[in-house]
Amino acid sequence: MSATETPVRELGHWIGGQWTEVGETFDDLDPFTGEIVARVAAAGRGEAKEAIDAAAGAFAAWSQTPPAERQGVFLKAADLLEARGDDVVSWLARETGSTFGFGMFQLHFVAGLFRQAAALAYAPIGQIIPSDVGAFSMGLRRPVGVVGAIAPWNAALILSARSIASPLALGNTVVLKPSELSPYIGGLVWGEIFAEAGLPAGVLNIVTHAPGSAGEIGDELVENPAVRRINFTGSTAVGRKLAEAAGRNLKRVVLELGGYNPLIVLADADLEFAVNASAFGAYLHQGQICMSARRIIVERPIAEEFTQRLAEKTKGLKAGDPKEHDTIIGPLINESALEMVKSRVDEAVSKGAKVLAGGDGSGSVYNATLLTDVAEDSDFARNETFGPVAAIEVVDNANEAVERANATSYGLASGIITSDADRGLELAQRIQAGIVHINDQPVGDEPQMPFGGVKDSGWGRFGGTAAVEEFTELHWITVGKPHPFPF
Numbered sequence: 001m002s003a004t005e006t007p008v009r010e011l012g013h014w015i016g017g018q019w020t021e022v023g024e025t026f027d028d029l030d031p032f033t034g035e036i037v038a039r040v041a042a043a044g045r046g047e048a049k050e051a052i053d054a055a056a057g058a059f060a061a062w063s064q065t066p067p068a069e070r071q072g073v074f075l076k077a078a079d080l081l082e083a084r085g086d087d088v089v090s091w092l093a094r095e096t097g098s099t100f101g102f103g104m105f106q107l108h109f110v111a112g113l114f115r116q117a118a119a120l121a122y123a124p125i126g127q128i129i130p131s132d133v134g135a136f137s138m139g140l141r142r143p144v145g146v147v148g149a150i151a152p153w154n155a156a157l158i159l160s161a162r163s164i165a166s167p168l169a170l171g172n173t174v175v176l177k178p179s180e181l182s183p184y185i186g187g188l189v190w191g192e193i194f195a196e197a198g199l200p201a202g203v204l205n206i207v208t209h210a211p212g213s214a215g216e217i218g219d220e221l222v223e224n225p226a227v228r229r230i231n232f233t234g235s236t237a238v239g240r241k242l243a244e245a246a247g248r249n250l251k252r253v254v255l256e257l258g259g260y261n262p263l264i265v266l267a268d269a270d271l272e273f274a275v276n277a278s279a280f281g282a283y284l285h286q287g288q289i290c291m292s293a294r295r296i297i298v299e300r301p302i303a304e305e306f307t308q309r310l311a312e313k314t315k316g317l318k319a320g321d322p323k324e325h326d327t328i329i330g331p332l333i334n335e336s337a338l339e340m341v342k343s344r345v346d347e348a349v350s351k352g353a354k355v356l357a358g359g360d361g362s363g364s365v366y367n368a369t370l371l372t373d374v375a376e377d378s379d380f381a382r383n384e385t386f387g388p389v390a391a392i393e394v395v396d397n398a399n400e401a402v403e404r405a406n407a408t409s410y411g412l413a414s415g416i417i418t419s420d421a422d423r424g425l426e427l428a429q430r431i432q433a434g435i436v437h438i439n440d441q442p443v444g445d446e447p448q449m450p451f452g453g454v455k456d457s458g459w460g461r462f463g464g465t466a467a468v469e470e471f472t473e474l475h476w477i478t479v480g481k482p483h484p485f486p487f
């Protein structure tokens with residue numbers, strides 16, 4: 001199977017190093033045109049169990065595979081991904097509505113992620129701990145076994161790759177459940193690439209499912225005793241359910257959840273930079289990024305000019321077909337996402353919000369929208385709105401800005417734009433978020449960074465050495481501990 005064919009493809013699951021019979025399928029749709037881009041196998045709990053069995057069977061050998069071999073697989077996967085770059089970016093547009101710029105960003109990020117995972121194969125796996133009884137005492141990190149990975153559609157390439165890369169590089173085996181909205185480019189593509197890169201059969205398994213079946217696949221991953229860890233990237237609502245189920249099964253889970261991310265613009269900011277950074281942070285990938293800037297909190301002395309310039313900039317962002325390379329705002333992922341964004345804006349307006357730009361759309365596209373005067377009790381002010389909508393809030397000083405930034409149940413990403421880095425650093429430490437960028441907007445990631453949130457944005461970290469803590473088990477082993485009792 002190759003990703004270079006464009007006619008409608010039929011895609012089976014990737015289990016135990018084989019493509020399964022396609023069997024019952026569901027339609028995988030282009031969110032901009034509504035066309036079918038693939039017909040994809042629809043798993044139930046049985047296929048999820050088969051995938052887990054395959055992963056469990058492959059664990060003993062893979063966990064003992066020398067680091068050089070694990071490293072080699074990831075280096076090759078990075079090269080293979082880059083070699084198919086055009087095709088991958090085209091699939092991102094067709095399956096998820098990703099614009100060319102965001103598609104290219106995802107492509108290069110993931111190549112880097114795999115090269116970083118290659119280095120992880122050589123991460124130190126333990127420590128020697130001094131013993132008071134003369135034992136040679138070690139804390140040894142070992143792979144945990146089968147890891148269940150549940151990924152969303154929004155940055156499909158990055159988030160599915162992130163969910164499998166460090167667990168695999170550290171010697172675990174994986175069952176990936178992609179979103180039904182990105183089954184190929186957020187899932188099955190990794191079966192193709194890692195098979196060619198030489199990953200042994202059963203080490204990575206991928207099961208796709210029809211709309212409405214995510215729950216049963218998730219239940220199997222949480223309840224099957226062979227699965228020892230779960231990582232979940234998605235909404236806070238689903239993450240909360242999963243955490244409850246994982247708790248009942250005493251299973252550790254990494255939760256990368258939603259955000260309601262503040263961007264503070266202080267009065268000493270470079271205005272041109274602040275306007276451009278705000279537009280980028282709010283509207284990249286039509287605001288369908290967990291880190292998107294939703295609230296732009298501006299100090300009063302620059303508020304009027306900043307607002308007017310950002311509104312102009314927002315009105316000028318080209319919306320439409322994501323396959324045209326200069327499109328900035330592509331489609332929302334589906335009809336229900338579009339309806340949710342519209343209803344949040346309409347409700348905010350009914351409660352007094354002013355629309356400074358956008359507030360309308362065409363077909364599956366909703367234009368970049370800038371609001372102000374959003375009432376505290378509106379749905380927009382209380383929840384993450386996953387679309388191209390941001391709101392400006394004006395404050396009197398930096399302390400009030402921090403208070404406003406923290407006035408949310410979420411705590412994922414944030415930004416502070418100021419020309420005084422010391423002041424930025426002092427404020428950053430008071431912001432309740434897993435990630436704070438000084439002199440930048442909230443959207444940003446690098447594979448080796450400890451990415452993750454606090455409060456309702458989840459717990460646990462992907463990235464670099466933080467992943468070692470998440471996807472290995474710490475064993476205490478002693479040698480030669482003298483017996484203390486005269487027995």
Ligand code: NAP
Pocket residue numbers: 150151152153154155159177178179180181211212214215216217218219233234235236238239241242255256257258259289290291384386412453457
């Ligand atoms: P979602 O509905 O929670 O879905 C995420 C994943 O969970 C998908 O694979 C989904 O499958 C699956 N799922 C749904 N119900 C499930 C269940 N009962 N058991 C197990 N899995 C289940 O999230 P989304 O709306 O697709 O994604 C957007 C959300 O993700 C936003 O809130 C965004 O902020 C958040 N996000 C967070 C991060 C981060 O790193 N913190 C990154 C990206 C996105 P189906 O899609 O097939 O239903």
